[in-house]
Amino acid sequence: MERRDLLKMIAAATGTALISRNVLAWDPTRASALKDTGYTSDDLGLINEIADTIIPRTDTPGAKDVNVAATMAIIVADCFTLEEQTLFNQGLQDIQQLAQKSHGKGFVQLTSQQRLDLLTPIDAKATSINKKRWQDKKLKAHPFTLIKQLVLFTFFTSKVGAMEVLRFVAVPGRYDGHFPYKKGDKAWAT
Amino acid sequence: MAANEYDAIVVGSGISGGWAAKELAEKGLKVLMLERGKNIEHIKDYKNAFKETWDYPHRGRRTQEMIEDYPVLKRDYPLNEQTNGMWANEQHNPYVEKKRFDWFRGYHVGGRSLLWGRQSYRLNKEDFLANAKEGIAVDWPIRYEDLAPWYDYVERFAGINGSKNGLDVLPDGEFQKPMSLNCVEVDAAKRIQDTYKGSRHLIPARTANMTEAKPTEGRTACQYRNKCWLGCPFGAYFSTQSSTLPAAMKTGNLTVRPFSIVSEILYDKDKKRASGVAVIDAQTNESIEFKSKIIFVNASSFNSTWLLMNSATDVWEGGLGSSSGELGHNVMDHHFRLGASASVEGYLDKYTYGRRPSGFYIPRFRNWGDDKREYLRGFGYQGSASREGWQRNVAELGLGADLKNAVSEPGDWRIGMTAFGEMLPYHSNRIYLNHKVTDKWGLPVLEMDVELKNNEKLMRKDMTQDAVEMFEAAGFKNVKAYDSGYAPGQGIHEMGTARMGRDPKTSVLNARNQVWDALNVFVTDGACMTSGSCVNPSLTYMALTARAADFAVAELKKGNL
Numbered sequence: 183m184e185r186r187d188l189l190k191m192i193a194a195a196t197g198t199a200l201i202s203r204n205v206l207a208w209d210p211t212r213a214s215a216l217k218d219t220g221y222t223s224d225d226l227g228l229i230n231e232i233a234d235t236i237i238p239r240t241d242t243p244g245a246k247d248v249n250v251a252a253t254m255a256i257i258v259a260d261c262f263t264l265e266e267q268t269l270f271n272q273g274l275q276d277i278q279q280l281a282q283k284s285h286g287k288g289f290v291q292l293t294s295q296q297r298l299d300l301l302t303p304i305d306a307k308a309t310s311i312n313k314k315r316w317q318d319k320k321l322k323a324h325p326f327t328l329i330k331q332l333v334l335f336t337f338f339t340s341k342v343g344a345m346e347v348l349r350f351v352a353v354p355g356r357y358d359g360h361f362p363y364k365k366g367d368k369a370w371a372t
Numbered sequence: 373m374a375a376n377e378y379d380a381i382v383v384g385s386g387i388s389g390g391w392a393a394k395e396l397a398e399k400g401l402k403v404l405m406l407e408r409g410k411n412i413e414h415i416k417d418y419k420n421a422f423k424e425t426w427d428y429p430h431r432g433r434r435t436q437e438m439i440e441d442y443p444v445l446k447r448d449y450p451l452n453e454q455t456n457g458m459w460a461n462e463q464h465n466p467y468v469e470k471k472r473f474d475w476f477r478g479y480h481v482g483g484r485s486l487l488w489g490r491q492s493y494r495l496n497k498e499d500f501l502a503n504a505k506e507g508i509a510v511d512w513p514i515r516y517e518d519l520a521p522w523y524d525y526v527e528r529f530a531g532i533n534g535s536k537n538g539l540d541v542l543p544d545g546e547f548q549k550p551m552s553l554n555c556v557e558v559d560a561a562k563r564i565q566d567t568y569k570g571s572r573h574l575i576p577a578r579t580a581n582m583t584e585a586k587p588t589e590g591r592t593a594c595q596y597r598n599k600c601w602l603g604c605p606f607g608a609y610f611s612t613q614s615s616t617l618p619a620a621m622k623t624g625n626l627t628v629r630p631f632s633i634v635s636e637i638l639y640d641k642d643k644k645r646a647s648g649v650a651v652i653d654a655q656t657n658e659s660i661e662f663k664s665k666i667i668f669v670n671a672s673s674f675n676s677t678w679l680l681m682n683s684a685t686d687v688w689e690g691g692l693g694s695s696s697g698e699l700g701h702n703v704m705d706h707h708f709r710l711g712a713s714a715s716v717e718g719y720l721d722k723y724t725y726g727r728r729p730s731g732f733y734i735p736r737f738r739n740w741g742d743d744k745r746e747y748l749r750g751f752g753y754q755g756s757a758s759r760e761g762w763q764r765n766v767a768e769l770g771l772g773a774d775l776k777n778a779v780s781e782p783g784d785w786r787i788g789m790t791a792f793g794e795m796l797p798y799h800s801n802r803i804y805l806n807h808k809v810t811d812k813w814g815l816p817v818l819e820m821d822v823e824l825k826n827n828e829k830l831m832r833k834d835m836t837q838d839a840v841e842m843f844e845a846a847g848f849k850n851v852k853a854y855d856s857g858y859a860p861g862q863g864i865h866e867m868g869t870a871r872m873g874r875d876p877k878t879s880v881l882n883a884r885n886q887v888w889d890a891l892n893v894f895v896t897d898g899a900c901m902t903s904g905s906c907v908n909p910s911l912t913y914m915a916l917t918a919r920a921a922d923f924a925v926a927e928l929k930k931g932n933l
Contacts, residue, residue, distance in 0.1 A: 207412050207480055208419040208602065209457035212437060213429030237776050244776070253431070260435040301771055309767040330771075334779070338762040341426040347780050348762065352424070354596040354726035359554025363723035369761050369782040372425065372598075372727065 211260075216252055219259035226251040228274060231290045233333040235297045242347045250336040257332065266328060273325025277304070305330065344371030374663070378404040378627070379928070381649055381664040383634045383679065386483025388897040388913040389670035390616030391526070395921035396668070397625035401928075404662055405620075406632040408654060408671075409460075409479035412486070414613035418603030420454055428453045447474050448862055450487070455601050458487060464812040473820035474861035475674065481630055483672065484864070485611040487601055490580040490729070491754065492532045493907035494523050494543045498740075503903050506748055509702060509797040510873040512902045513883035516543070522915035529619075530610040530914060531586060533594075533730075534578030542575075542735040542752075542907070548584045550576040551594075555722045556757035556785050557732050560846040564734075567845040572737045577730040577754060580610035580911075590618065596726035609729070631655045635815060637667060637692055639684035639890060645933075646683075646692075646893045652813050666892045666924050666933055670917070673898035674803055677869040678818055680880070680887070680895070681805050693870055693880040693887050700804050702797035702871055703822045704904040706863035710832060710855035711753060712839035713788035714848035723759060723782060731756030734789065734842070736906055738834060747830040748796065751906045753839065755789025787848060791835035794906040796827050797868050801860075822860040832858075865909050870899035885920040892933045896920045 221229070233245035233254070258270055280300060281289040289297065308324035315321045337343045344350040348371040379401035382392045389405065397403045415421075425431050432453045434446070445451040445459050460477035467475060478484040497516040504511035520543075527546040534547040553561060553576050561574040581594040591614060592606035600609050607614035620626040631654040638661065640647045648663035669676045677700055681691035693699045736750035737743065760783030769775040806819040836853040843851040873879020876888035881900050887893040896917040898909055905912075927933045 206457050207410060207417055208455065211428070211430060211435050211453050211456050213435075236771050238773055240773050240776060242780075253429075257430055257433060260437070261430055261433045263436065298772055305771050312767065334762065336431065338779075339425040339431040341424070344424070344426065347776075350424075351726075352422075352597070357551060357596045357724070357726035357728045359552050359557070359724055359728075361723045361725040363721055363782070365720075366781070367723070368780055369759070370724075371761075 214256055214259045216255060219255040221251075221255040221259075225274070226255060227290055228278065228288075229254055231297065232274070232277060232301070232329060233337070235294065235301050236330055236333045237337050238294070243342050245333055245337050248337060248340045248342045250333060250340070253336045253340070254332050257336065269323065269325045270328050270332070273329045276325060277301070280304075301326075338371065376648075376661060377663045378402045379664060380404070380666045380668065380924075381406060381662055382668045382670060383649065384483060384670035384672060384676070384897070385481045385612055385617075385628065386478070386670065386672060386897070387485045387488070387610075387612070387910050388917045389483065389668070390485060390612030390620070391914050391917040392668040392670055392894075392896060392921055393626055393628075394616040394620040395918050396666075396925065397620040397623040399921070399925040400623075401625060401925065403620070403626045404664065405626060405628045406634050406649070406651060406662075407481045407483075407628065407630045408633045409481070409630065411481045411628070411630040412603070412613065414607070414618070415603070415605045418605055420602040421599065421605045423454075423602070444474055445476060447859070448476075450476050455487065458601075465817075466809060466811060467817045468806045468809055468819035470819055470821040471823050472859045473822055474859050475820070475866075476861070476864050477672065477675075481628065482612040482617075486603055486613065488580075488864075488910060489908060490600065490609055491733070491908040492527070492530070492534075492578050492580045492911040493733075493752075494545055495519070495905045495907065495912055496541055496543055498541075499903065499905040502749065503797075508748065508903070509799075510871070510875070510878050510902060513872050513874045513879075518883075519912070519915050519919065522919040523911065526911065526914040526918055530580050530615060530911075531582035531584075531591065532578055532580055532610075532911070533576075533583040535576050537573060537575050539573060539735060541737070541740055542733075545578075547578065548582055551579070551581070551583060551728055551730050552576065553732055554724055554757055555719055556716050556787060560757070560787065560848075561732070563846040564842055567842075568737075571741065571743075572734065572842065574732050574734050577733045579730040581729050582608050589615070591615070594729065596728060598727035598729045600729050632660075633813060633815070634671070634679055635682060635813075637669075637679060637683035637890070637893060638663075639687065639692060641684070641687050644890065646890045652815075654813070657813065665928060666894065668917075668921070668924075669893060669895045669899075670897045673866040673869055674818055676895050676897055676899045677803060678805070680870060682816070684890075688889070692890055692893070695889055696873075696876060696878060696880050698799070698871060698873075698878060699880050700869050701799045701802045702868040703801040703803060703820075703860070704795045704797055704865075704867040704901065705822075705860050706792045706865045706904065706906065706908075707795055707824060707828050707832070707858045707860075708790055708792045708863055709858045710836050710853075711755070711788065711790040712836060712843050712851055712853050713786060714843045714851040716757060716785035716787055716848055719785050728756075732789075738831075738838070745830075745834065747827045747834075749794040749827070749831070749906065751791045751793035751831060751835050753789040753791050755787065757785055757787040759783060759785050787843065789839055789843075791839060792863070792906055792908070793828060793831050793835055794904050795824070797871070797903055798825060803869060820860075824858070824860065865898065865904070867898040867901040867904050867909060870895050871902045872900050873902060884923045885916060894920045894924060
């Protein structure tokens with residue numbers, strides 16, 4: 183049973199508000215161990231390959247290089263609502279099924295070009311739905327949107343993403359609001 | 373002196389409590405500071421101060437567990453992984469919402485001084501006159517001139533950066549050099565100046581982040597990391613820990629007692645004075661009494677009011693200060709969460725270096741000078757311009773190397789600003805005790821009955837329209853208004869529930885922040901505010917506290933208290 187369901191059941195049974203943990207100042211949040219997220223190593227391999235198709239290695243590291251799947255799995259397990267989790271998992275399943283249908287093998291077995299060709303129309307579909315969602319907030323997000331957003335987030339908030347793909351200075355020490363920029367210079371991570 | 377006897381007791385350790393402790397201890401009083409929550413030691417306890425995004429298991433996102441634990445906090449931005457554990461436990465400390473009220477509390481030494489926005493502005497002359505001129509609520513018992521030297525005093529010590537602009541609407545102060553505007557903001561300031569012929573101004577925000585070090589106080593200038601809410605190991609922004617507490621401790625006159633919930637001010641009805649406080653130890657549940665000559669109540673607006681309501685109930689059913697009929701009434705906050713954003717063309721050869729923990733400010737211009745609107749009072753804007761990062765929407769780039777390369781470079785410049793509006797003090801906007809619901813220690817809790825009224829709703833139309841108009845005047849493109857809706861409390865500027873005034877029949881406190889019914893009890897946090905202005909209030913609490921402490925010590929010496 184999901185921890186949340188369990189807590190709700192206890193709350194309903196006792197009729198009292200839950201007594202929450204005594205959280206200390208700037209306390210680390212509780213995080214699921216990767217093995218408890220419910221994702222198998224095959225799942226993580228699939229997520230990493232999808233992620234690497236979205237953010238591939240170029241002259242800088244890509245999504246698989248930073249193993250985004252490990253962090254994504256924990257964020258999905260701990261931060262996503264059940265509905266979002268379902269949508270996310272549906273997205274993974276859809277991609278896997280499409281790979282089987284069109285190539286007779288799993289997504290990870292495809293060449294990188296086949297992966298890109300397979301995901302590109304899915305991304306286009308998701309993008310068009312997102313445009314409609316600006317008008318109609320009740321429209322459900324496309325599962326791929328959830329996956330793509332989490333890949334971008336997890337990659338660019340990683341140490342490698344911030345330091346090797348973007349730029350990061352821990353202690354800037356000053357502010358310059360007229361800092362010179364030329365095309366090709368990297369963006370700041372934060 | 374007996375073990376539990378002090379010259380002064382300060383209830384609360386946030387912005388105003390820290391100031392009270394410092395001023396009273398420096399003037400030679402033996403001071404006891406009582407804090408309901410845990411201790412947080414400067415630097416040593418700033419566990420996240422050097423963490424980066426990748427050091428958090430969820431990269432800063434809130435977990436479902438946090439959302440369960442914080443049903444109120446989850447309503448807005450303060451619930452995040454970085455500041456986990458810095459907000460009051462909502463199961464232990466419930467309250468009742470007759471109408472929705474978002475109450476964001478910091479129960480620990482330092483209080484919300486560790487979690488504040490740091491924007492620091494003086495009220496202006498009109499702010500102190502408006503109630504009387506317009507027949508709203510009651511007149512402030514003090515004027516700007518009464519507070520001006522105390523603003524000087526607290527600004528110098530706290531370390532406020534800002535530019536001197538010579539504006540009546542936003543009086544200058546004793547500032548450190550300002551944090552600079554960036555290239556887009558500088559030009560926006562010029563265009564707004566030209567378009568509005570000097571009646572509207574875009575200036576650098578004035579914040580309690582130091583731009584000049586104070587080596588003798590162990591405080592370094594801001595390092596532009598923009599991590600203030602994690603506690604600053606450089607001591608660069610004003611907090612109790614970085615500023616007032618070390619000064620108070622240096623005197624040898626201050627005792628700080630964490631985990632001390634003050635449940636009642638002990639009132640001597642023969643002497644018409646408070647004699648001390650009753651405390652529940654939050655960890656052991658032990659009851660303890662402390663005696664003192666004077667008491668400073670700085671528990672944050674609503675908790676200070678709660679304490680008064682829970683005191684001297686054998687004399688006044690509604691508690692100490694309730695004889696006025698105003699205790700718990702006149703709740704104010706600043707209403708906001710609306711404004712505009714726009715795209716900025718050009719400036720592609722410019723970027724920013726460093727993470728500035730501030731931005732720009734546009735002081736109030738409505739109902740100012742010759743301007744007259746269908747509502748009373750006004751609003752100011754806080755905002756900033758920046759180039760977009762990897763978070764921007766680049767759907768058209770699809771997937772792969774093109775997407776990666778595109779979002780690895782900064783995008784176009786954008787600019788945005790949020791309006792903060794004054795809320796009038798309405799008698800019907802109130803908080804009161806609810807005895808049916810109790811907290812973890814069996815104490816009654818507060819119930820909130822607060823709403824925006826017509827004046828604020830009318831003002832909100834201008835708050836978006838004017839933002840759009842100014843951005844268009846400044847030449848920005850795709851200007852879009854936004855209004856994310858506002859619930860009372862979200863400004864985290866609760867004020868007014870034990871207001872100052874000239875008459876004990878209509879106010880809880882006099883011109884010196886003394887409770888009319890117990891002159892040795894001073895309330896100098898947001899509860900004392902007679903009106904709210906539209907500027908961020910903390911600097912005013914600092915000034916009022918220093919002023920009241922100076923008066924209290926003088927009165928003690930004269931034998932008047």
